[in-house]
Amino acid sequence: MHDPLGISRRRRRAVVWLAGLLAATALTIVVAVGLGAAYVSPGTVAQILGHHLLGLPEPGWKATEEAIVWKVRLPRVLLGALVGAGLSVTGMALQAMVRNLLADPYLLGINSGASSGAAAAILFGAGTGLGAYALPGSAFLGALAASFLVFALARSGGRVTSLRLLLSGVAVGYLLYGLTSFLIFASGSAEGARSVMFWLLGSLGLAQWDGLLAVAAVAVLATTILLTLSGRGLDALAIGDETAHTLGISPDRLRTALLVVVALTVGVVVSAAGSIGFVGLVVPHLARRAVGSSHAIAVPAAALMGAILLVWADVLARTLLQPQEIPIGIVTALLGAPFLIVLIRRFAPRDV
Amino acid sequence: MIEASGLSWTYGDTTVIEEVDLASHEGRVLGLIGPNGSGKTTLLRLLYGALRGRGTVEIDGDPLAGLSAKETARRLAVVVQEAGAETTLTAGEMVLLGRTPHLSAFARAGARDLEIAAEALERVGATHLGPRSFAALSGGERQRVLIAQALAQEATHLLLDEPTNHLDIRYQHEVLSLVRKLGTTAVVVLHDLNLAARYCDDLVLLDRRRVAARGTVEEVLRPEILEPVYGIDIERLELRGEIHLLFRPAS
Numbered sequence: 001m002h003d004p005l006g007i008s009r010r011r012r013r014a015v016v017w018l019a020g021l022l023a024a025t026a027l028t029i030v031v032a033v034g035l036g037a038a039y040v041s042p043g044t045v046a047q048i049l050g051h052h053l054l055g056l057p058e059p060g061w062k063a064t065e066e067a068i069v070w071k072v073r074l075p076r077v078l079l080g081a082l083v084g085a086g087l088s089v090t091g092m093a094l095q096a097m098v099r100n101l102l103a104d105p106y107l108l109g110i111n112s113g114a115s116s117g118a119a120a121a122i123l124f125g126a127g128t129g130l131g132a133y134a135l136p137g138s139a140f141l142g143a144l145a146a147s148f149l150v151f152a153l154a155r156s157g158g159r160v161t162s163l164r165l166l167l168s169g170v171a172v173g174y175l176l177y178g179l180t181s182f183l184i185f186a187s188g189s190a191e192g193a194r195s196v197m198f199w200l201l202g203s204l205g206l207a208q209w210d211g212l213l214a215v216a217a218v219a220v221l222a223t224t225i226l227l228t229l230s231g232r233g234l235d236a237l238a239i240g241d242e243t244a245h246t247l248g249i250s251p252d253r254l255r256t257a258l259l260v261v262v263a264l265t266v267g268v269v270v271s272a273a274g275s276i277g278f279v280g281l282v283v284p285h286l287a288r289r290a291v292g293s294s295h296a297i298a299v300p301a302a303a304l305m306g307a308i309l310l311v312w313a314d315v316l317a318r319t320l321l322q323p324q325e326i327p328i329g330i331v332t333a334l335l336g337a338p339f340l341i342v343l344i345r346r347f348a349p350r351d352v
Numbered sequence: 353m354i355e356a357s358g359l360s361w362t363y364g365d366t367t368v369i370e371e372v373d374l375a376s377h378e379g380r381v382l383g384l385i386g387p388n389g390s391g392k393t394t395l396l397r398l399l400y401g402a403l404r405g406r407g408t409v410e411i412d413g414d415p416l417a418g419l420s421a422k423e424t425a426r427r428l429a430v431v432v433q434e435a436g437a438e439t440t441l442t443a444g445e446m447v448l449l450g451r452t453p454h455l456s457a458f459a460r461a462g463a464r465d466l467e468i469a470a471e472a473l474e475r476v477g478a479t480h481l482g483p484r485s486f487a488a489l490s491g492g493e494r495q496r497v498l499i500a501q502a503l504a505q506e507a508t509h510l511l512l513d514e515p516t517n518h519l520d521i522r523y524q525h526e527v528l529s530l531v532r533k534l535g536t537t538a539v540v541v542l543h544d545l546n547l548a549a550r551y552c553d554d555l556v557l558l559d560r561r562r563v564a565a566r567g568t569v570e571e572v573l574r575p576e577i578l579e580p581v582y583g584i585d586i587e588r589l590e591l592r593g594e595i596h597l598l599f600r601p602a603s
Contacts, residue, residue, distance in 0.1 A: 004470045005444030006483025099438065229458040235449055239439050242432045245402055247505070248425030248453035293440040296460065 014297040017290055021304035029081065032311045033073045036318050040065050049074070071209075077311055079207035079216060079272060080328075084279055084310025085303040086220040086269040090262045091280030092287065092302045093227050096238035096295065097255050098162040104281040105266045107169045108259075111275035112176035113146020114139040114267065118274070119180045119196045123187035135199075136212055136271035143267035146172055151259065159252045160259070201327030202276035204314050216272050223265040224303045230258065231296025238293075276329045278336025279306055279313075285343055353377055353537065354411055354428075354509060359398050361391075361405035368394045369405065370561040376509070376554075381531065381538045383548040383569075386558030387582055392541045393433075395558065396513050399539065400428050411509065425453035429502035431512040436486055436494070443489060443497045444482035447473050450504030465504075472503035476530060492523030499530060510538040516547060525550075549573055549595040557581060573597065 003009055030049070034040040048069045050056040090105040098107070106112075121138040153168035154160050180200075184193045207213065227234065233254050236244040241251040287302035310328075313335060317328040354376045361369040369391045376382040384392045397403045401416050401424055409416040411427050419427070429450070436446060450472065451465040461469075473479050476496040481489060486497060495515055502510055512531065516524040524544070528551040531538055542548045548555060548569065555572040557565040559581040565572045573595055575586040585600040 004473060004479045004482045005448060005466060006442060007444050007448060007466060009483070010442075010445075232449065232452055232455070232461075233457065235441060235445070236452065239436045239441075239446075239449075240432075242402060243435045245421065246400060246425060246428070246430035246432060247449060248420075248422035250421050288440060292442070292445075294445050 010292055010294070011297070014291045014301070018297075018300055018304070021301060021308070025081065025304050025307050028308045028311050029077055032077050032080075032315050033069055035315050036068075036073060037322055038064070038068055040069055045069055075209050075213055076204050076207040076314070079213055080204050080311045080314045081307035082213075082216045082220045083204070083269050083273045083276065084283075084306035084308070084313075085224060086216070086265055086306075087276065087280035087310075088283035088287070088302040088306025089220075089224050089227050089299050090266050090269075092284035092295070092299060093234060093258060093262055094280075095284055096234040097258060098165055099238060099240070100162070100166065101285070102281070103166070104277075105262070105269075106173070106275065106277070106280070107166065108150045108263055108266070109146040109169050109172035109176060110143045110263060110266045111270050112173045112180065113149075114143040114270040115180045115196075115200055115275060116146075116176045116183065117142020117271075118199050119183040122196050122199065123183055123189060123192045133212065136206070139271040140267050142176075143270055144263070146176055147263035147267065151263075160255055165259075198327055199274045200329075202274035202329035202332070203317075203325070203327050204273055205325065206272065212272050216268055219265045219268040220303075223261055224299065226261060227258070228296055228299045230254075231294060231299060234258075234295040234299075235293075238295075274327075274329065276310070276332055278332045278340070279310055282336045282339050282343070283309060354399060354409065354539065356399060356407065356409045358407035359395065359405060359409070360407055361394055361398055361403055367561055369398065372407075372556075372558075372561075372563055374556050374563070374566065376537055376539050378537055379535060380553040381540060381551060383552035383555045384539065384541045384558065385543075385545060385548050385555055385572075386564070390558040391561050392558055393513055396511060396539065396541050400424070400430050400511055422453050425505060425507070427507050428509045428511055429505040429507035431495070431498045431502050431510070431515055433513045433517060435498055439486055441486055442482070443478070443484050443486045443493075444469070444473070446486050446497055447482075447500045447504050450501040453505060453507075468506065469500075469504045472500040473497070475503055475534070476500045490523075491519050492526060495519065495523070495527050496530065499527070499534075503534070508537065510534065510536045512538065512540045514541050514543060516542070516544065545573065545578070545597050549597065569595065 030042050030045050034042050034045045044061055044065060047059060048061065048066055051058055052070060087105050094103040094105060094107050095101055117138040118135060121135045150168045150172045154165040156164065184196055233249055236247050236249050237251060237255060244251040283306040284302050287298050287305055291297045291301045313331045314328050317326045317331045320326055357373045359369055359372040372395060384395055386392050398405050399409055416424065448461055448465065448469045451461050451469060455461060473482055476499050478493065478496045478500060481493055481497060486494065515527050524547060528547055532551050552569055554568055556563055557572055564581050565577045575588055578586050583602055585602050587598040589596045589598065
């Protein structure tokens with residue numbers, strides 16, 4: 001077919017990539033569920049999942065295996081996939097919105113806000129009215145407060161410019177980081193400080209079949225779909241406000257609308273899993289390298305890549321120092337930072 | 353046609369444009385010329401609504417202020433300076449973005465849009481650039497791709513902000529003769545008076561925020577009009593019916 005724009009070819013290539021990534025995600029989930037202190041073979045995992053999801057007959061497995069797979073590991077792996085996807089797509093959207101390749105989901109100060117909320121909950125019992133959801137609930141409230149603050153600071157004369165957004169995010173981030181440290185210091189509880197530290201470094205340990213998992217699923221899936229559909233708008237914003245304007249898009253209105261969605265999703269993700277670094281920064285670059293920069297294609301690719309990466313990072317976190325569990329943020333930092341270094345080295349001089 | 357009257361724009365305490373009237377005519381190329389800081393780019397941005405100042409702009413008789421961003425983009429295609437310098441999109445993807453004002457927010461570009469974008473790329477003679485990375489193109493190639501993007505917009509007016517900036521002399525002529533050949537109603541901000549002489553039909557000369565002269569190229573490019581504005585001695589030659597200006601430091 002005649003294709004001077006090279007776009008049909010790109011689209012076909014993207015379909016192949018997305019199909020491959022989807023298969024890899026499914027495979028990752030089945031294998032990762034089996035890995036851990038007690039090994040369950042992928043075949044058995046598939047049978048158990050088939051039984052629960054599709055009502056297939058029970059060919060016989062140990063009750064403990066079923067409990068491990070269904071009750072313990074599957075929610076954890078699913079949460080990992082959702083968190084990875086959520087961080088990756090929001091990171092990609094923010095990089096486009098502020099036109100900065102170093103932007104990540106925590107740009108809006110959301111993780112420091114959530115950290116303050118979590119510290120208040122762990123150390124001072126904030127949000128006990130929320131019952132089992134006290135920790136994620138107050139982390140979410142902290143995240144919301146932080147992003148609202150960043151937003152209010154960045155907004156001037158009805159406009160949210162990229163530079164103001166970046167600066168406000170940094171300022172609020174430092175402020176809340178200070179607040180969290182102060183809370184830890186003021187509580188004087190060594191054990192509390194340790195649990196806050198553990199939370200700050202991120203963990204999927206809280207995962208279970210509960211409302212939190214459902215909320216994360218809805219938020220991440222809806223955001224991924226919305227950002228994919230808004231691909232052209234993101235493309236235009238990434239080029240510049242002036243270009244967006246001349247193409248008939250109101251850059252301020254689009255940026256504001258997307259920022260609200262992104263802030264809510266990152267808030268949910270951080271509340272569920274703590275602040276896991278580098279995924280939202282590195283995965284968008286990987287996705288663009290694989291399928292190109294057009295957001296309608298790059299966003300779903302980033303979602304799947306992020307899901308796969310985070311699930312494997314969690315497998316390492318669970319198994320490397322068995323029976324002790326390493327906070328997943330340590331794993332993503334140790335894996336992600338060298339990645340970023342390679343990326344920097346590969347940038348042509350004119351790009352930097 | 354674009355008709356502006358009483359346009360003014362102040363930034364803080366500084367008036368950048370004051371009481372400017374202008375009209376661009378069907379199928380003609382209007383050049384906005386003037387020294388640095390005379391307000392050319394600001395005037396252009398007022399014309400396409402990136403800035404809202406005092407005064408009115410009408411496009412084919414409809415006030416710009418009453419048109420939505422999308423409707424405006426269907427009538428005015430704009431080539432802004434240095435657009436996309438940092439993008440990682442391909443040239444083809446850039447051109448296809450020109451279809452944005454014709455698509456609803458969430459719709460994907462369809463076969464017809466791809467066709468129109470491919471035609472636009474062909475009209476600027478850049479078909480071979482489609483799959484290449486936009487940022488890796490030369491200045492002249494980028495400018496042609498941006499013009500193709502504007503063409504894909506299928507707007508009735510084309511506005512260009514210093515399209516020859518940073519281009520080698522050959523590409524300066526290439527880009528402007530392309531604009532001429534398209535035959536669309538165009539408004540071009542230009543620095544170089546000899547390029548204006550060659551490629552524009554009408555000119556508006558700005559001097560310190562105000563219109564110093566307006567009219568056809570023949571009427572505006574006269575030493576007695578230009579010398580006080582630019583502060584330089586100017587001699588006008590006509591060779592084979594074309595106007596050429598020669599410059600010498602003011603004596």
